[in-house]
Amino acid sequence: MKSTPHPRDHHHENLDKIERLDRKLADLGIKIRKDEDSRKVTGEVFDETTLLALYKLVNKKVISSIGGSISTGKEANVFIAGRTGKTGEETGAAVKIYRLRTGNFTTMSEYILGDPRFSNIRRTHKDIIFAWTKKEYSNLARTREAGIPCPEPLAFDRNILIMEFLGEDGIPYPQMRQKLPKSPEETYQDAVGLIRDLYQKARLVHGDLSEYNILTGADGLILIDMAQAVTPEHPKAYNFLFRDIRNINRFFAPKCKTTDEHDVFRNIVGEEFFEI
Ligand SMILES: Nc1ncnc2c1ncn2[C@@H]1O[C@H](COP(=O)(O)OP(=O)(O)OP(=O)(O)O)[C@@H](O)[C@H]1O
Ligand SMILES: [Mg+2]
Structure with a gap:
């Protein structure tokens, strides 16, 4: 007999997935949920999609650890991260994570849809945020190619952008x-x-x-x-x-x-x- 799952089951299934991703990240040395207190705050940012994106970026060795929060903005959180540079040296990265439950979504659509580079994307909420992240990556790359100072973009996946850390001794400029x-x-x-x-x-x-x-x-x-x-x-x-x-x-x-x-x-x- 077919039965529709109770919404609570979905919720549980989701939490299970998140726990599993958390553990996979922990195995790679990335610890995000430290205690019950930060669980609530981090839960706003690190949902299943975001953890999966983070997992992929860690697996690709774009970053090797994730550290404290640099900033909590209207749409995004920025964290400091560790990364191994081209010559094996330990350097920093900034990890900008666009929250999928952002409030500022209408403005994003306006900027995206008027830009011929991004006008033909699908228009669901998540797609716009993913396109937004990719757009920031492209804009940074284009700015640097023109020789104008901005952080070097390193990688992106879904709603996460990794870029060069701008600062000294772990303190942002x-x-x-x-x-x-x-x-x-x-x-x-x-x-x-x-x-x-x-x-x-x-x-x-x-x-x-x-x-x-x-x-x-x-x-x-x-x-x-x-x-x-x-x-x-x-x-x-x-x-x-x-x-x-x-x-x-x-x-x-x-x-x-x-x-x-x-x-x-x-x-x-x-x-x-x-x-x-
Ligand atoms: N690459 C970086 N290196 C060091 N610090 C950074 C870097 N990128 C951002 N920051 C710090 O984080 C802050 C917020 O970053 P940013 O302005 O990109 O996001 P935001 O203003 O939160 O974005 P939004 O308004 O779209 O939510 C910056 O003011 C800066 O202090
Ligand atoms: Mg800003």
């Missing part, structure tokens, strides 16, 4: 809002230079640029958080670019003289900005 690498005037010019190079050399508009998404590294400013970056063909690319310029001007205006945002836009694009 500060965000630009916390520390400027040079005088305000010079740092402002560098920030505008990053926006210009990103547009002219990488053909990308960051789309969420602010003093939070630029780190101050040992050699100057570094762009991060690039999932939402779009190519100039995106119907809203100019609006995003103008908003990026305005955010940077807003941050520097109390610190030094800034160039009018319309002038910055014209210098970068070679056209006037008209709100559409």
